[in-house]
Every structure is written in structure tokens, then in C-alpha cells.
Amino acid sequence: MIERGSPVPSVRIKLVGADGATDTTSDAVLGSGIVAFFSVPGAFTPTCHVNHLPGYLANLGKLNAAGVDKVVCASVNDHHVMKAWAEASGALGKIEFIADGNGELAEAVGLAKDFSGSGMGKRFARASILFRNGKADAVFVEDGPGVNASGAPAMLMALETANG
Known part of the structure; x- marks a missing residue:
């Protein structure tokens, strides 16, 4: 799993925006400035749709x-699903969305999780990472159901501690 100080890996992704999806790399999206990154098991899934994404949107x-x-x-969803989710949640244009359809980024950061028991295959674990200038500064991974360690409040606390 990615650790504090580790660089953003460079893998192919699709960045979803208002005009559709753009082929790019993870380091191009996450590698500069201060980035609050969070991963979810699936767009439109109950906890992701009702708690995780709305928490970040409300705390922008x-x-x-x-x-x-x-x-x-x-999320390990295709770019069509990610765009529909961004639109449905009111987050399009406010939060950037990475469609990691093949799970390459999930694997590269060590956050791939097997949800085969739920019929979902390999997905991202529910997590968040604070990236500063291309390196992981803080990593939060949920150890159970729900949104606690990886939600916007935890990210805000990490920022407060780092900026303290």
C-alpha cells in the first residue's frame, strides 16, 4: 500500500469532465499542488453515493x-458511469473524477480490494490520500463499513495538523 512519502504512480486513467473523458495519467492529475484524493468501491453504491462523495462536496x-x-x-467504474454519477450528485465541475476502469490505479497505490463476494470484482478500497506536490502526505483506509477514516472531516484534520 502507498505510504507517506511515496510518489504518485503513473498509470493510464480517464479523467471525467463536463465534456466527457480525457485519456491521461494518474501523475498528471494527482502530481502537483495539494490534492485531496478519495477512492470509493463504486459509483452510485449506497455508502459512496449517500455519505462519502457528499461529504467532500459539502466541505469543498x-x-x-x-x-x-x-x-x-x-473508482473502478467506466467513464460513462463516473460522468453520470458526477452529474447526478451535482459534483461535476467541482470535484474531478477518475475512471479507473481496469483497476490499474487501485493496484498501483495498493488499494485494490476483492469485492467478488458481493459480485463486484476487484475495486478500490474505501480510502483517501492527501497528496502534496506528487507525494503521499497522509493515507487513510477504512477498516470496516461506513465512512470514518477516509471522509472529508479526517482529511480536514490532516490538513490542519500539517498546516498547524
Whole structure:
């Protein structure tokens, strides 16, 4: 699993925006400035849709005030699903969305989790990473169901501690 000080890996991803999806790399999206990155097992899944993404959306102002340049959400879904989720949640244009359809980024950061028991295959674990200038500064991975360690409040606390 990615650790504090580790560089952002460079793997192929699709960055989802209002105009569709752009082929790029993870380091191009996450590698500069202060980035609040969070990963979810699946777009539209109950906890992701009702708790995780809305928490970051509701705290965008506080995150920006704490120095975050951008907030980025990733899931092992295709870019069509990620765009539909961004639109449905009102986050399109506010939060950037990475469609990691093949799970390459999930594997590269060591956050791939097997959800085969739920019929979902390999996905991202529910987690968040604070990236500063291309390196992981703080890593939070949920150890149970729900959003606790990886939610926006935990990210804000990490920023407060680092900026302290």
C-alpha cells in the first residue's frame, strides 16, 4: 500500500469532465499542488453515493481554505458511469473524477480490494490520500463499513495538523 512519502504512480486513467473523458495519467492529475484524493468501491453504491462523495462536496470550501488545490474521486467504474454519477450528485465541475476502469490505479497505490463476494470484482478500497506536490502526505483506509477514516472531516484534520 502507498505510504507517506511515496510518489504518485503513473498509470493510464480517464479523467471525467463536463465534456466527457480525457485519456491521461494518474501523475498528471494527482502530481502537483495539494490534492485531496478519495477512492470509493463504486459509483452510485449506497455508502459512496449517500455519505462519502457528499461529504467532500459539502466541505469543498473548507478544503480549499485549508490549501487544497483540487479534490479528486476515483473508482473502478467506466467513464460513462463516473460522468453520470458526477452529474447526478451535482459534483461535476467541482470535484474531478477518475475512471479507473481496469483497476490499474487501485493496484498501483495498493488499494485494490476483492469485492467478488458481493459480485463486484476487484475495486478500490474505501480510502483517501492527501497528496502534496506528487507525494503521499497522509493515507487513510477504512477498516470496516461506513465512512470514518477516509471522509472529508479526517482529511480536514490532516490538513490542519500539517498546516498547524
